[in-house]
Amino acid sequence: MIQLDDLLREMVSQNASDLHIKPMRPPLFRLDGVLRPSKHNPMRPEEIKQTLDGILQARHRRELEERQAVDVGYSVKGVSRFRANIFIQRGTYGAVFRRIPIEIPSLLDWGLPSVIEEFTTLHQGLILVTGPTGSGKSSTLSAMIRLINETRPVHILTIEDPIEFLFRDQMSAITQREIGMDTPTFQQALRNAMRQDPDVIMVGEMRDTPTMETAITASETGHLVLSTLHTNSASQSIDRIMDAFPSSQQKQVRLQLSQVLQAIMTLKLLPKKSDNGRIAAVEICRNSPVISKMIAENRISEIDEEMAKSVNYYKMQTMNQSMIALVINSQISVETAMAASPNREELDLALRKIFYSAGAEGGNMGESYSDFSKIEELMESARLYTELQDKYKFEVDSRETRIRELEAEVGNSENRLQQAFQQLDRLLKEKEQLAAEKEKTREFYEKKMANLRKQFQERLNQKR
Missing domain, CATH: 3.40.50.300 (P-loop containing nucleotide triphosphate hydrolases)
Structure with a gap:
């Protein structure tokens, strides 16, 4: 008799997602979404019942009797975990085991x-x-x-x-x-x-x-x-x-x-x-x-x-x-x-x-x-591509024009700034000249005032 754990190991080794067990058929593996028979002999109803009874607890058997189906979790150490649905079909046992990877997926x-x-x-x-x-x-x-x-x-x-x-x-x-x-x-x-x-x-x-x-x-x-x-x-x-x-x-x-x-x-x-x-x-x-x-x-x-x-x-x-x-x-x-x-x-x-x-x-x-409709589709795609290309060229040209305008504005600003610096230099020189003339004028008037005070004092002394 085929051992359940051996079937489940084979299932994992073949990278199958599901194992189907039903009477008078070989065990079936679902590989990449397609159900494929295994190389084992067909399983008899009593053989299936004996195989599945080994994983059923008392509460599972009660539920199976009441509802004709029960979900069971099962593990094969070092292999994988499985979710099994065990059910009654035409008075006999059947089951589907879904493989659950040990490593939780990300x-x-x-x-x-x-x-x-x-x-x-x-x-x-x-x-x-x-x-x-x-x-x-x-x-x-x-x-x-x-x-x-x-x-x-x-x-x-x-x-x-x-x-x-x-x-x-x-x-x-x-x-x-x-x-x-x-x-x-x-x-x-x-x-x-x-x-x-x-x-x-x-x-x-x-x-x-x-x-x-x-x-x-x-x-x-x-x-x-x-x-x-x-x-x-x-x-x-x-x-x-x-x-x-x-x-x-x-x-x-x-x-x-x-x-x-x-x-x-x-x-x-x-x-x-x-x-x-x-x-x-x-x-x-x-x-x-x-x-x-x-x-x-x-x-x-x-x-x-x-x-x-x-x-x-x-x-x-x-x-x-x-x-x-x-x-x-x-x-x-x-x-x-x-x-x-x-x-x-x-x-x-x-x-x-x-x-x-x-x-x-x-x-x-x-x-x-x-099929000319395919040519139409290609022409439509080409038209859309041309429109996008023209739109891109227009945007590039517009940006280049604006760049040139900005460059011209920067150039004009640099000229105006240079003229302003030259004017500032002239004003600073004029300021220095005015300061020098102011100093000369101050010295002239100070001497003149000193002379006037001296003359006034002399005349005052004569009158005495």
């Missing part, structure tokens, strides 16, 4: 936009990481927690089902609680969190209305709350939260969400162009004043357009804009982007406007030498 490892680092400096509000299963939501949350742990002296509380990455205190103090082992539900853990003095709360997933409600309340009361949703866009995430509440509460929840929401990041893992790895395309929605107003007024359908216009100032971007950046940087192919795009026509038009050629709507992208 945002730099993921190659995510730098604006996400800014989110880790926030002190309150709600941040959501969304996307389909296997898109890297948990890893992104953990990377954000890692950065906070490295840079901020705060108390971080994580609530997970099960615990995935194991953190050690650095600048922060971290408390990790697992559903079923340390607390019965996400909602109960969140309520208890209010009495545990957390600064940052990470909720593994907002699965139900009570958890959403408590998370929003925690965001309002001065906590930074990070969580995930299984949604494919910012607008879909907001709709998902709204739909979880009865219509009588939705207006109030919209107002709350418009005030506490900080950001929604949506991830989509795409195969790389150059190798067998994958890279994330990331949609980023931030709660700008305009977005906040749209949420409060239930204008959710307008959010995508606002994101597309808010790239420079708020660093938002749509999924298509992220894919365009990946195409331009040669990370993914045009075909990959088109296949994964939520709006292919928009993406096709955007790529045409830049420098890529695309086939007709609904066709494959590729060359077509008889």
Whole structure:
């Protein structure tokens, strides 16, 4: 019989992200997003049950009986940690194991936009990481927690089902609680969190209305709350939260969400162009004043357009804009982007406007030498280039003219300054001459006065 630990070691050695175990099939590994069978023999139902029973505790078995599925954390020493979902299918056991790296990823490892680092400096509000299963939501949350742990002296509380990455205190103090082992539900853990003095709360997933409600309340009361949703866009995430509440509460929840929401990041893992790895395309929605107003007024359908216009100032971007950046940087192919795009026509038009050629709507992208529209596109690009060149030349000529004018003004100023110095020299010489003449005049009149006094004294003596 195949040993589970051996399968998991093989999974890690092949760099697979997931292991699928199901009856009458060989174990399956997901490599770069593609499910591939292993070389092992098909597994019988009783063999699978015996293999999986070894990692189930009593509480796991109870939950499996009650809900027909249970999440379990499992470790192979020196290899990796794994998150397993064990379930019942057609009366027999099945399981999927997701590999969790021992080394907690960094945002730099993921190659995510730098604006996400800014989110880790926030002190309150709600941040959501969304996307389909296997898109890297948990890893992104953990990377954000890692950065906070490295840079901020705060108390971080994580609530997970099960615990995935194991953190050690650095600048922060971290408390990790697992559903079923340390607390019965996400909602109960969140309520208890209010009495545990957390600064940052990470909720593994907002699965139900009570958890959403408590998370929003925690965001309002001065906590930074990070969580995930299984949604494919910012607008879909907001709709998902709204739909979880009865219509009588939705207006109030919209107002709350418009005030506490900080950001929604949506991830989509795409195969790389150059190798067998994958890279994330990331949609980023931030709660700008305009977005906040749209949420409060239930204008959710307008959010995508606002994101597309808010790239420079708020660093938002749509999924298509992220894919365009990946195409331009040669990370993914045009075909990959088109296949994964939520709006292919928009993406096709955007790529045409830049420098890529695309086939007709609904066709494959590729060359077509008889398509004059491509010549038109090249001519339009050339026209825009010429306009930019002319504008640049005009600006350069204008600046050179102004430089010459300034040089002339400086030259005139230098001449005027030289003339002023010459005039000052003349005035100083005249001043010296006047001073000399003044001294001569003073001496002349002093002698004359002395003579007059002498004559007056002589006459006065004669009269006596």
